[in-house]
Amino acid sequence: MHANIPGHQDLQNIIPIDYNANFFFERAVKSLDRFQYGKALKYFRKAVEYEPDNPVNHCNMAGILSETGDYEGSNRVLKHILDQVDSSMTECHFYMANNYANLEQFEEAEQALITYLEEDSSGQFMDEAEEMMELLHYELNRPTKVNKIKSREGxxxxxxxxxxxxxxxxxxxxxxxxxxxxxxxxxxxxxxxxxxxxxxxxxxxxxxxxxxxxxxxxxxxxxxxxxxxxxxxxxxxxxxxxxxxxxxxxxxxxxxxxxxxxxxxxxxxxxxxxxxxxxxxxxxxxxxxxxxxxxxxxxxxxxxxxxxxxxxxxxxxxxxxxxxxxxxxxxxxxxxxxxxxDSGSLKVSYHYHLPFEEQFKVWEHDGAALTEEAKSNPLIRSSFFWALRHGEPHIKLQVIQTLELIADEEVQHALHLFLQEPGEDVELKAAAELVLTRLEGASGREAAGEMPSDSLNEVLPEWHKEWQQVLDLAVSMGQRQDPYRKREMERLWSQFLSRMYPDLPKMRNLSGWAAALEYTAGKLAGDSYTYEKLAERYQISSSTVRRYARQLAMTDADREEARNNFRPFTEKS
Structure with a gap:
């Protein structure tokens, strides 16, 4: 019977409008294409009303507010998204940083940007973020401190x-x-x-x-x-x-x-x-x-x-x-x-520094220059560690001596590892152990608030003139007069005296002790010293040099054993 109702046929051809978020979203996009920001904002707000839990609609509304210059309003929406809708929308921090920058609130912009970099895993705006960091560096007159960038984790x-x-x-x-x-x-x-x-x-x-x-x-x-x-x-x-x-x-x-x-x-x-x-x-x-x-x-x-x-x-x-x-x-x-x-070819190392032999020639009389170069040039420093592992024995010895001048934790670690190598030369290990002992002793003094001293008479509670005479004689009679050898003998002598104190032997034969000191320093340096050679130079017997050299080499354990085995002579009744 509906056929007789006027207009019924026209009603059947009408398509009802479904007012939902998509409808208003599409209207907003069309308005944007026509640069009608007011209408676009109105439609995005309607989309938010229909789908309040959809963060994209909120972001679109924040974007329009930013485009129209309402940066504070945009940030209120972005903060609402992070606090109430979806905290995982980390890009909101980047949008907020932009808004703060437009408001010339650069401190707040920096904080929002840091939060974005540290929390965003996608890195969608990394290029733009780097540009903003340059801007903030200029405006704040300091670089932006970022502890980590999550999208570039590690x-x-x-x-x-x-x-x-x-x-x-x-x-x-x-x-x-x-x-x-x-x-x-x-x-x-x-x-x-x-x-x-x-x-x-x-x-x-x-x-x-x-x-x-x-x-x-x-x-x-x-x-x-x-x-x-x-x-x-x-x-x-x-x-x-x-x-x-x-x-x-x-x-x-x-x-x-x-x-x-x-x-x-x-x-x-x-x-x-x-x-x-x-x-x-x-x-x-x-x-x-x-x-x-x-x-x-x-x-x-x-x-x-x-x-x-x-x-x-x-x-x-x-x-x-x-x-x-x-x-x-x-x-x-x-x-x-x-x-x-016309002697043929030349084989050269790829390291960008002088060969070790040449370096040590340059530095032989200038320990300060060696120390500064080794500390400041990472190539030389790393090659020292490499040579300690793979160099010829005489190079390894030079490196060990040089590492004492660098004197940091990395050097101590390298020397510890060297001492653990099963196939290394015993004398090289002795030299490394000596250097390591001194470095660790100096570290201990510094940790306790004491300053290391170069003065020998401060090593012990007292300093007798005959001790100094032994050292002076060894230095003056020594075959090598370079500063390092003098320093090496000073350290060996002070170490021996410190180890033995207060049970020190009488220094009656100064030449014997001086010859033994030079012999010990020479052996540690890899020189081909013999007891006979030193005895001839100091005009004493080789057995005297040997006896005093053994005392110089005595360890704490040897000393304790000698004490335990010592039996004093008793007066016969």
Whole structure:
């Protein structure tokens, strides 16, 4: 019967409007496209009314308020989202930082930005956040302090660890890297650097284990493969090394960092021709072309592969970029001598510093210069630790003596590890133990608030003139008159007197004690001293030198045993 109702057919063609959040959202978007911000804001507010628990609608409303200059209103909405709707909307902190910056409330902007960086895991606005940090740095006249960036979790700490590695502070770096790896198991760069830290510390098995973990997760990780190749060389695993080198030899990395890693690895492994090709490629890159050390590495690879003219060219460029450094001049002079004598090829280390023998010649009479250079130059510092593990015996001894001048916790740790090495020379270990004892003694005095003194008469409660006479005689008669040897004898003598005090022997034979002191210092330094040689110079018997030298070498345990075995003579009745 409805057919007879007027207008009924028209009503059937009407489509009812469903007023919901989507409806108002679409209207708001259309208004935005027409730059009708007032209407857009009205529609977004309606969308919020229909879906109050949807944070996106609130964010859209905050965005419109910000666009219209109502930054405070926008921040009220953003704060409502974080407090009442969805606290996981960490991007709201970034939006609030923008609003505060527009209000010129830079302190509040900084705090909101730090919160964003520390809580946001997606890193959606990282580029914009970095730009804002530059702005805030300018406005507040100080850098923004960010403890960690969650979207780059471990990155800040990793940079700190890398800096420690470059400074030669391997134990500290390893400790920090272990924490990063524990918190971020998939952070492969941290794992690779942890392996290197262990390697430089001499913990080879641990280093190889870490590399194995990396390659289990990423079989093609170039840094790990390069490190593994170096470990194979250390272990003299020829089969594993050749198999890996075959793979690395045909690898052409795309990223410049990978090119540098492969180049240095090939150089260390003696594949200088391959290293030269990779280093040359880097010199053509603007990012690296001002790095003097790169030209040194390229020159070394050229020299070691017989390309002497190329080596000269690259060392000259190195000298132009770093005129204060003597490395390029030294090797250019070496090449000149080689050409004049026509004596063949020259094999050069990739380290960007003078060879150890040359360094110690320069520093022999200037301990202060040596100390300053070793402390300030991370390359030299790290190479000292390397030479302590892998150098020739005479180099190891020089390094041990030099480490005493650096005198920090990392040095003490390195010496402890050296003493634990089963195959090291006994005399080298004795020298290391002596240095370590002195360093730990000085550390103890400083910890107790005492200042170490260079004056010998402050080492003991009293200082007798015959003790000083022994020392003066040993120094004046000594074959070597360098400052280090004098200092070494001073320390040996004061250590002996301190250890024996107050039960000190009578100093009747000053020449005997002086000869023994010079003999002991010479032996620790690796000199070929004999009792007979010293006896002749001091005009005493060799048995006298031997007797006093044994007393100088007496340990606390020996001394206690001698006391226990001593039986005084009794008067016969």
């Amino acid at each position: 990155m800040v700490e990793h940079e700190q660890a890398r800096a420690l590695l470059e400074e030669g502070k391997f134990a500290q770096a390893a400790k920090l890297l272990e924490t990063i790896v524990e918190d971020c198991p998939d952070f492969m760069s941290a794992r690779n650097n942890l392996a290197l830290a262990f390697y430089y510390m001499g913990r080879f098995a641990k280093a190889k284990e870490v590399i194995g973990d990396v390659l289990d997760k990423e079989p093609g990780n170039l840094h790990a493969l390069c490190n593994l190749a170096i470990f194979y060389q250390h272990e003299k695993d020829e089969e594993g090394l050749h198999r890996l080198l075959d793979m690395l030899s045909v690898t052409i990395p795309f990223h410049q960092e990978h090119v540098f890693k492969l180049a240095t690895t090939m150089g260390i492994l003696g594949r200088h021709e391959a290293a030269y090709g990779h280093f040359r490629r880097l010199t053509k890159d603007e990012e690296f072309s001002s790095d003097a050390s790169l030209y040194h590495y390229t020159a070394v690879a050229a020299c070691n592969s017989g390309r002497m003219e190329d080596a000269v060219r690259y060392w000259r460029q190195c000298k132009r970029l770093d005129p204060a450094n003597d490395v390029a001049d030294f090797y250019l002079a070496q090449l000149d001598s080689l050409q004049e004598s």
